[in-house]
Amino acid sequence: MSNTELSRAEQDYLKAIHHLLRKEGGDLVGTVVLAKWLGVSAASVTSMVKKLADGGLVTYSPYQGVALTAAGERAALEMLRHHRLLETFLNQQLGMEWHEVHAEADRLEHAISEELEARIDAALGYPKTDPHGAPIPTKDGQLHAPATTTLWAAQPGTVVQIAEVEDEDPALLTHLAELALTPGALVDIVQKGPFGGPLFVRVAGQEHALGELVAQAILVVPETHFAASG
Amino acid sequence: MSNTELSRAEQDYLKAIHHLLRKEGGDLVGTVVLAKWLGVSAASVTSMVKKLADGGLVTYSPYQGVALTAAGERAALEMLRHHRLLETFLNQQLGMEWHEVHAEADRLEHAISEELEARIDAALGYPKTDPHGAPIPTKDGQLHAPATTTLWAAQPGTVVQIAEVEDEDPALLTHLAELALTPGALVDIVQKGPFGGPLFVRVAGQEHALGELVAQAILVVPETHFAASG
DNA sequence: CTTATTATTTAGACGAGGCTAAATAATAAA
DNA sequence: TTTATTATTTAGCCTCGTCTAAATAATAAG
Numbered sequence: 242m243s244n245t246e247l248s249r250a251e252q253d254y255l256k257a258i259h260h261l262l263r264k265e266g267g268d269l270v271g272t273v274v275l276a277k278w279l280g281v282s283a284a285s286v287t288s289m290v291k292k293l294a295d296g297g298l299v300t301y302s303p304y305q306g307v308a309l310t311a312a313g314e315r316a317a318l319e320m321l322r323h324h325r326l327l328e329t330f331l332n333q334q335l336g337m338e339w340h341e342v343h344a345e346a347d348r349l350e351h352a353i354s355e356e357l358e359a360r361i362d363a364a365l366g367y368p369k370t371d372p373h374g375a376p377i378p379t380k381d382g383q384l385h386a387p388a389t390t391t392l393w394a395a396q397p398g399t400v401v402q403i404a405e406v407e408d409e410d411p412a413l414l415t416h417l418a419e420l421a422l423t424p425g426a427l428v429d430i431v432q433k434g435p436f437g438g439p440l441f442v443r444v445a446g447q448e449h450a451l452g453e454l455v456a457q458a459i460l461v462v463p464e465t466h467f468a469a470s471g
Numbered sequence: 472m473s474n475t476e477l478s479r480a481e482q483d484y485l486k487a488i489h490h491l492l493r494k495e496g497g498d499l500v501g502t503v504v505l506a507k508w509l510g511v512s513a514a515s516v517t518s519m520v521k522k523l524a525d526g527g528l529v530t531y532s533p534y535q536g537v538a539l540t541a542a543g544e545r546a547a548l549e550m551l552r553h554h555r556l557l558e559t560f561l562n563q564q565l566g567m568e569w570h571e572v573h574a575e576a577d578r579l580e581h582a583i584s585e586e587l588e589a590r591i592d593a594a595l596g597y598p599k600t601d602p603h604g605a606p607i608p609t610k611d612g613q614l615h616a617p618a619t620t621t622l623w624a625a626q627p628g629t630v631v632q633i634a635e636v637e638d639e640d641p642a643l644l645t646h647l648a649e650l651a652l653t654p655g656a657l658v659d660i661v662q663k664g665p666f667g668g669p670l671f672v673r674v675a676g677q678e679h680a681l682g683e684l685v686a687q688a689i690l691v692v693p694e695t696h697f698a699a700s701g
Numbered sequence: 702c703t704t705a706t707t708a709t710t711t712a713g714a715c716g717a718g719g720c721t722a723a724a725t726a727a728t729a730a731a
Numbered sequence: 732t733t734t735a736t737t738a739t740t741t742a743g744c745c746t747c748g749t750c751t752a753a754a755t756a757a758t759a760a761g
Contacts, residue, residue, distance in 0.1 A: 248747080248748085250748060271708070271709085272710085281748090281749075282749075282751080283709065284709090285748070285750070286709095287709070287710055287711085288710095288748080288749090289749095303709080304709060304710080304755095304756060304757070331587070335591065341586065345583075345584055345586075348584075352578040353575075354574075354578075356567070357565070357575055360565045360566060364564075364565060478717075478718090480717080480718060501739085502739055503737090503738060511718090512719075512721080513738080513739065514720070514722095514739090514740075514741080515719055517739070517740055517741085518719090518741095519718075519719095522718095533726090533739080534739060
């Protein structure tokens with residue numbers, strides 16, 4: 242209802258809630274999880290979450306957790322749209338490296354106007370995904386993500402295609418790029434060692450053994466033919 | 472000495488001090504002038520200025536005014552460089568209007584990394600001036616501005632060339648663009664009415680009568696032949 | 702079912718950056 | 732030179748977003 246501008250901190254909280262709800266799958270996210278993700282104390286989270294609840298941006302059940310209202314989701318998706326458009330722009334138009342764009346976009350996403358957002362979108366030809374394969378929310382708040390699993394969960398003996406990789410850790414991204422584990426790549430799932438042992442995959446003609454952390458950071462879809470979808 | 476990151480507010484104060492020292496010509500700028508420019512109370516200025524003085528960024532003489540130290544000047548010029556590179560980029564690469572870029576750059580200038588600054592600079596071909604004709608400080612903090620006067624002070628009967636126009640007021644910029652009073656334009660100074668009466672000029676074949684406020688917002692140099700300088 | 706452990710909230714404080722109102726210094730006018 | 736005016740500073744308060752320490756709720760272990 243109240244139409245005050247959201248502060249940077251409020252925007253960051255909404256973005257974090259959205260991210261964690263999606264990642265962890267549940268329908269509520271807890272104070273400590275949020276605090277860890279944001280690099281902030283749990284007490285700080287409690288008070289901010291109350292403020293956001295007062296503003297109608299989240300629903301808050303004490304001791305249970307927090308979720309986004311429609312208004313909160315809208316705001317979070319707008320930030321996410323800014324973020325992913327910026328990542329794409331920085332990468333494609335300004336030649337910034339894959340692993341650099343996340344941090345830069347994190348700062349810029351709060352500062353760009355709707356006008357600039359639109360011009361960036363147009364300059365890029367209205368892209369559907371960012372450099373890490375993540376879908377870019379539409380202007381009207383639709384986020385259409387394909388149904389994915391993690392590479393870690395993929396069936397040995399099958400072939401999958403990389404849809405998206407986590408973009409938060411620059412070092413991980415550099416590593417993935419060296420291994421050619423980038424969106425669009427086709428990956429043979431060779432075999433999985435027992436007891437959490439490494440996952441053996443073949444990509445771009447090379448075989449690699451991947452640890453769980455790496456394989457969990459990669460989202461894949463079953464192999465498909467390259468259809469000119471649309 | 473202390474190498475803490477400057478806050479947004481600190482950066483804005485340094486930028487304002489730099490701007491006002493240049494504009495007003497004096498060697499000290501007063502609390503109230505600064506307060507008006509920043510849209511803040513004089514009391515707020517006093518306390519911030521003290522903090523900046525503690526940090527070695529300004530010299531502060533109570534009841535006299537404030538000036539920049541070398542470190543403060545460096546920081547101010549870095550912001551100015553960001554600002555003007557961004558204005559140029561938004562205008563040239565993204566097609567934003569002349570009058571829109573100032574406000575957008577004011578928000579973005581605090582958020583861009585040195586890396587991004589360098590890439591924007593390169594993408595533009597290392598420009599020397601922004602869309603309003605203002606010189607862009609170099610990476611090492613040189614600001615080489617030509618010696619200008621205001622259009623208001625120009626001698627009737629002479630021809631001058633517009634070097635730069637004030638960029639803060641979008642409405643003024645729109646007006647100037649309609650009158651073809653843009654950087655590079657050659658202007659015949661026809662005559663100046665008495666007692667602060669309007670200034671009659673001819674530009675692009677049209678004659679216009681300009682009020683003092685407008686004519687003061689335009690910086691000019693004596694007519695020169697277009698030399699392929701460099 | 703009782704006890705540890707962990708998650709969460711409450712209470713109280715702090716620094717940043719702003720504000721108003723009152724006091725004081727500097728300057729202009731008489 | 733005295734008085735009025737304006738510029739500046741001081742004092743005290745406020746909100747935002749954070750923190751730590753202590754209290755309480757929820758959950759897991761025995």
